Amino acid sequence: MNLFKKTSSHWVRYDSYEWKKDDKGVLYITPAEKAKPELYNPLKDSDKMVLHAINTGVVCMNKDTNEQTKQDAVMEFVSSYGLLGFMTALPTTPEFITYEAVYFPKNHFIRQESMATEKYLSYFFPFDGLDFVKRGVESRWNVSDPSMIALTMAMGSQPQAVTMSSQKEYAESYEWLAKEFTDWAFTFVSAFLYYQDMDTLDDMQKDLYRQGMAAFGGIAPTYHIELLEKPTIVWDFHSLLLAIQMMFSFMLTDEKSSLKVCKHCGKVFLASRPNTVFCSGQCKNQYNVYKSRANGRKAELTDEQ
Ligand SMILES: [Zn+2]
Structure with missing residues (x-):
């Protein structure tokens, strides 16, 4: 995809992840205790990644599939590509740390329009909180684990929240992950059936498919311009979720395949x-x-x- 050839997209994946339940019984996936992080470029083989994501959703959306098989499918995706980065994908801006509170456009996961930053962070750090203090727009975050300091440096000039979501303490709810994969699979299946069954669908059915598809979409990634050999647009996805969503949208509308x-x-x-x-x-x-x-x-x- 030429449009996205230049991207500053790199994402972190750990060499092992584990299941963990919080005291309310909510199930999470988080890097395993001794796991090592690695930065990689998720756009390098993005077709393969998007297909993996949709097929994970196909497993999750099937009512006849048992729970263990669904969990295994989600864990396999996360082990291959890392967690989705809900924390920076959901708010109106990945720079939310620099504002007084976190604001959300309509989404499937958080109903409120805004939330205190520390409360929001607690969704993603349910086990070991970060050493993070916020007062007004000011905030302070201390990192003491040497390997996490190295990772923070390697992440470079990303918004602070992106770096936070790469930390070993970061966790994502299994329910949210399964829901996101299911949404993607559902979007794909709707588009597929719409064209496959075009001749046999009545107007009302067609309308339902079109409405379902119109609901798909998201916040566009931000971009900046770098003065390389010539001025170049560089896309900043700031979450794996947004990268998959964009690449998926282009695959869905591609005329060549x-x-x-x-x-x-x-x-x-x-x-x-x-x-x-x-x-x-x-x-x-x-x-x-x-x-x-x-x-x-x-x-x-x-x-x-
Ligand atoms: Zn086959």
Whole structure:
């Protein structure tokens, strides 16, 4: 995606994550005690990441799937790409630390329009709070763990909240994660069915699909201009969530390729040709084997009759 070639997007992932419950029984995912952080560029292979996110949502949205399978799918995504960065994705600005309070546009997670900064932080640091004090617009944050100091330095000139969300104490609620993945999968499935079933949908059904799609969207990432070989737009996503949302939007509207559901395994994949219906050669072969076996059985039955 040329438009997003230049990005300052780097994100942190740890080499291991764990499940943890707070005293109210809310389930979280957080870096494991001895986990080591690593910075990576999530846009380097963004198609693969977006597909992984949608397929995680496909698992989560299925009512027949058991809870363990859903949890495993969410954990697998987080282990591959890190937590989503809800903390900086939800407020009106990732620079919220520098304001008196945190403000929110309409979202699926927090109903209030604004909240005290310390209260908001407690959603994401339910176990070990940060050494953070806020008075008016002023704030002070102390980092004492040497590996976290190094990470904070490596994050560079990001808004403070982005750096905070890269810390080992940072946690995200499993319910929120599952909901976000489900929302993405739902958006994709709506778009897919809308075009697939176009001829058989009545006007009211079409309208429902269109309304569902109109609700999808989010805060656009901010950008700045850097004087490289020539003036260049640099995008600042400030959360993995927003990066996925944007990349997903471009994949959904791309004219050269399309997102599809594999006819054999049901996974969402990126088809480069309009007539592709399988996610892989393996799925194509297996589908044909099953089909010929099924035909074989049919033939046997016919013989017996
Ligand atoms: Zn497949």
